[in-house]
Amino acid sequence: MENLRQRDLPQKKLNIAFAGTPELAAIILRTLLEKSKNQITMVLTQPDRPSGRGRKLTASAVKTVALKNGLDVLQPSAAELIALQYRIAELDLMIVAAYGMLLPESILNAPKYGCINVHTSLLPRWRGAAPIQRAIQAGDDETGITIMQMDSGLDTGPILLQKKCPINATDTSASLHNKLANLGSDCLLEILGKIISADIQNRNQDSSQACYAEKITKSEARINWTESATNIDRTIRAFNPAPICHTALQDLALRIWQAKVLEEESTSPAGEIIRSSKAGIDVATGKGVIRILKLQPQGKRSMSVADFLNGNPDFATGTPLRLS
Secondary structure, eight states: OOOTTOSOOOOSSOEEEEEEOSHHHHHHHHHHHHHOOSEEEEEEOOOOEEETTTTEEEOOHHHHHHHHTTOOEEOOOHHHHHHTHHHHTTSSEEEEESOOSOOOHHHHTSSTTOEEEEESSOTTTTEESOHHHHHHHTTOSEEEEEEEEOOSSSSOSOEEEEEEEEOOTTOOHHHHHHHHHHHHHHHHHHHHHHHHTTOOOOBOOOGGGOOEEOOOOGGGGBOOTTSBHHHHHHHHHHTTTTTOEEEEETTEEEEEEEEEEESOOOOSOTTBEEEEETTEEEEEOSBSEEEEEEEEETTSOOEEHHHHHHHOTTTTSSOOOBBO
């Protein structure tokens, strides 16, 4: 692998392999196809997975975009990926965006200019699998995109480019995902131009500042009402659109899609519903009060609290109710 800072790159077009799987990567791939003159020679993505009630095999978002544009799509296993080393070695660069598979060092070093990654955080903060969700959950004011030269570590390589993105008080993982996908696309176009002009200045990460974005588990999505209203609101937003926070009202399972923190305190036990109206269902927490705005009863669609109360007229009779 040659250093990206060299100044003797002769070609004006790069032959690229693209590795990615979910919608974020598909948005970036689509932008490359629309706005970059570089040649995407090969697309790698995860194998088709069962999806939906019928568990039908479904192509990844990246595969769908790639096939629509007539690109060569490969879906290798880990062992098959290693066997692609010699094909990848014929290329100038591999771009990786949420591929979902660790790349062996033989692949990282195979292209002429190695592999670069589009990562959805300001590294070294939030290395790992769920940087968008963990940034919201932690209450970060900002996140961003890092374009990184990949090495054998977990998101530890030199930084080629970073751009910041604010996290708003109402951002969910869905809304922040879309902002970062667009920002990541712009950053990638910028860095490809710098590679072609050999105008790259990288810098090493300060690993003493690193923190890790662990993979989200379904068990984390059960709301702990003894936490503060602020923390519960952050978790609800972080886990929207998946896995969606949930709770239970007596025997009724509820998924909570949207809430907001109220500027008030309560002496009621955590989890107790202190009032309900079409404006929302107000719940006492370990610290403060949170208002549920949008929920989903088991077996039904997501709905506003107003629609939920219309279908459950006995809910607001004043009987003490607890969420658990």
